[in-house]
Amino acid sequence: MFGKLKEKLLKTASKITEKIYNKGEAEEVKEKIEPEIKKTESEKTESSKKVEEVKEIKKETTSEEEKKISFFDRFILTRTIKKALKKEIVILEEDIEDILEELEIELLESDVALEVVEKLIENIKKELVGRKISPNDNVEEITINAVKNAIKNILSQEKIDIEEIIKKNKAKGKPTVIVFVGINGTGKTTTIAKLAYKLKQKGYSVVIAAGDTFRAGAIEQLEQHAKNVGVRVIKHKQGADSAAVIYDAIQHAKARGIDVVLADTAGRQATNTNLMEEIKKVVRVTKPDLVIFVGDALTGNDAVYQAEEFNKAVNIDGIILTKIDADAKGGAALSIGYAIGKPILYLGVGQRYEDLIEFDADWMVKKLFGEEEFKFSTEREF
Numbered sequence: 001m002f003g004k005l006k007e008k009l010l011k012t013a014s015k016i017t018e019k020i021y022n023k024g025e026a027e028e029v030k031e032k033i034e035p036e037i038k039k040t041e042s043e044k045t046e047s048s049k050k051v052e053e054v055k056e057i058k059k060e061t062t063s064e065e066e067k068k069i070s071f072f073d074r075f076i077l078t079r080t081i082k083k084a085l086k087k088e089i090v091i092l093e094e095d096i097e098d099i100l101e102e103l104e105i106e107l108l109e110s111d112v113a114l115e116v117v118e119k120l121i122e123n124i125k126k127e128l129v130g131r132k133i134s135p136n137d138n139v140e141e142i143t144i145n146a147v148k149n150a151i152k153n154i155l156s157q158e159k160i161d162i163e164e165i166i167k168k169n170k171a172k173g174k175p176t177v178i179v180f181v182g183i184n185g186t187g188k189t190t191t192i193a194k195l196a197y198k199l200k201q202k203g204y205s206v207v208i209a210a211g212d213t214f215r216a217g218a219i220e221q222l223e224q225h226a227k228n229v230g231v232r233v234i235k236h237k238q239g240a241d242s243a244a245v246i247y248d249a250i251q252h253a254k255a256r257g258i259d260v261v262l263a264d265t266a267g268r269q270a271t272n273t274n275l276m277e278e279i280k281k282v283v284r285v286t287k288p289d290l291v292i293f294v295g296d297a298l299t300g301n302d303a304v305y306q307a308e309e310f311n312k313a314v315n316i317d318g319i320i321l322t323k324i325d326a327d328a329k330g331g332a333a334l335s336i337g338y339a340i341g342k343p344i345l346y347l348g349v350g351q352r353y354e355d356l357i358e359f360d361a362d363w364m365v366k367k368l369f370g371e372e373e374f375k376f377s378t379e380r381e382f
Contacts, residue, residue, distance in 0.1 A: 002330035006368050008106045009147055015099045016143045020133060023095060024085030085135040093129045100124060111300025111331025113339050116154060123150035148365050154334060155361035157343040160318050165289055166204060166259055175253035177261045177286060179211075179246065181279055181314065182294040183306050184267030187322040187348060189218065190382060191294050192262045193225035195320075195346070197353035199260055200229060209249030209263040210235035211242040211282065222264055225382065229353055242266065242278065243285040250286060263288070270309030283314045290317045292345065295336060297327040304332060304339045311340045320356075322348035333364065351380040 100121050107117045127146035133139060166176045178195075180188045189212070196206045208226050210233050212218040219235050226233045234249035246263040253261045265282060268275035283291060293316045295303035303321070310316055319336055324347045327333065337344045344359040355377060 002333070002368055003328050005107075005110050005112075005330035005334065006370060008103065008110065009151070009368060010370070012099060012103045013140075013144045013147045015102075016096055016128070016146075017139050019095055019099065020089065020091065020139050020143065021083050021085065023091075024087055024089045024133070024135070026083040026085050083139075085133065085137075085139070088132060088134045091128050091131050091133065093125060096125075096128060107331075110329045111335075113301055113304050113331070113335035116335040116338050119338065120150050120154055123153050126150075144369065148369060151334070151368060152361055152365050154338045155344075155364060157337045157341065159343055160290070160345060162290070162345065163202070166199075169289065170259055173257075175250065175258055175261050176290075177246075177250055177263065177288040178290045178292060179263045179265060179283060179286060179288040180292050180294055180320075181265055181310050181316065182267060183269055184215075186267065186294045186296040186299075186303075188212075188267065188294045189222055189225065189264055191320055191322060191346075191348060191356065192222070192264055193229055193382070194348065194353050194356035196226070196231050196262055197229040198356055200231065204259040205257070206231045206260045206262060207249055207253050207258050208233045209246040209261055211246045212264045212266040213238055213240045213242055213245060214266040218264070218266070228382070243282045246282060246286045270306055270313070276309075276313050279310075280313055292316065292318050292320055293342075294320045294322060295332065297321045297324050297332045300329060300331045301335070304335045307336050307340050307342075311342065316340070316342055318343050318345040320344070320346045320348065321359075325349045325355075330368070350377045351382060352377055353381055 104117050104121055107120065108114065112120075124146055127149055128143070131142070133142060162176075162178075169176045180192055182188050192208060196208060199206050208222060208231055210219045210222050212222070213236060216238070219233075219238065223233050223235070234245065234252050236245045236248070242265055246261070249261050249263065252258070263282075263286065265279060266275070268279065270276060291314050293307050293310050295307055297303065299306075307316065307319060319340075319342060321333055321336065321344060324333065333344070333347075346356050347359055349355045349357055
């Protein structure tokens with residue numbers, strides 16, 4: 001996941017680090033750790049303990065093995081060669097400009113939206129340009145943190161707490177209504193089932209409105225998902241008015257004290273004027289608490305463009321990105337929230353009902369910089 005984006009960001013941090021070292025006329029330094037061996041047992045570091053373990057192993061090895069251990073022993077006694085600045089330097093824009101221009105091109109190739117690329121470059125400059133770095137500073141840490149902070153700034157949109165909205169509405173005796181919009185094939189129906197499953201696991205009652213009355217088999221598909229996760233579907237005949245179906249589902253929820261209405265709608269291209277007018281009517285009639293755009297991460301900049309168009313039409317409140325587990329580039333995940341100024345709420349990461357995780361900017365930054373592994377399931381439930 002995000003392999004290409006991860007590679008480009010780490011390469012950029014590495015190049016900036018090297019530039020700083022060159023400007024500071026860095027020299028290579030070896031740090032010896034033999035003195036640590038002389039410390040008392042309570043003061044011994046992990047390194048000295050390893051040396052002792054090696055010595056014990058050496059007693060039991062053959063002459064050939066001893067050569068290998070001897071090399072390993074020497075490797076432990078001398079830490080990896082590292083660089084240190086000879087003098088304090090100040091990072092100027094000209095020092096990193098060529099590296100950032102290269103990053104700009106590479107990010108665009110990774111489907112990161114232009115305005116997001118420009119903002120990211122600007123953020124990195126703010127983090128680094130004018131900064132003093134002394135021989136005592138950890139150059140690698142400074143540069144990697146600068147890029148991390150720049151990314152985090154892009155990803156940090158105001159969060160929406162769906163559970164808090166549900167609780168407040170429940171206290172008022174009314175259901176929370178969530179309408180899902182997006183183009184064809186992004187996984188709206190499956191995402192609705194996943195969210196229904198998640199909310200049920202947290203103790204909320206849910207009903208699903210089969211508002212996609214146009215696509216052949218859409219109602220049957222939704223009914224199968226609903227059966228699997230144990231919730232009811234409110235439906236009309238194929239071709240019925242979508243707003244009327246969702247309205248009936250809301251009345252059903254009110255009458256039976258159901259906490260949440262999740263409303264499916266037909267997939268539509270933002271360029272189809274008639275269908276966009278229809279979704280405007282749905283929102284106008286049903287007055288949902290949230291309108292959520294469901295986008296396919298694999299479509300990159302197309303997902304960003306579609307989100308912008310739906311936002312203009314119905315003012316979406318948040319985003320769910322699907323197929324994140326298969327997304328090698330990461331452009332949509334990095335771009336979409338910033339581009340429309342709305343938060344990513346969840347990420348679809350597999351083909352089980354539990355494979356919907358809450359979006360967290362810190363988690364994504366760690367993922368982008370290889371600090372946190374996330375094992376995706378290969379199981380299928382639908």
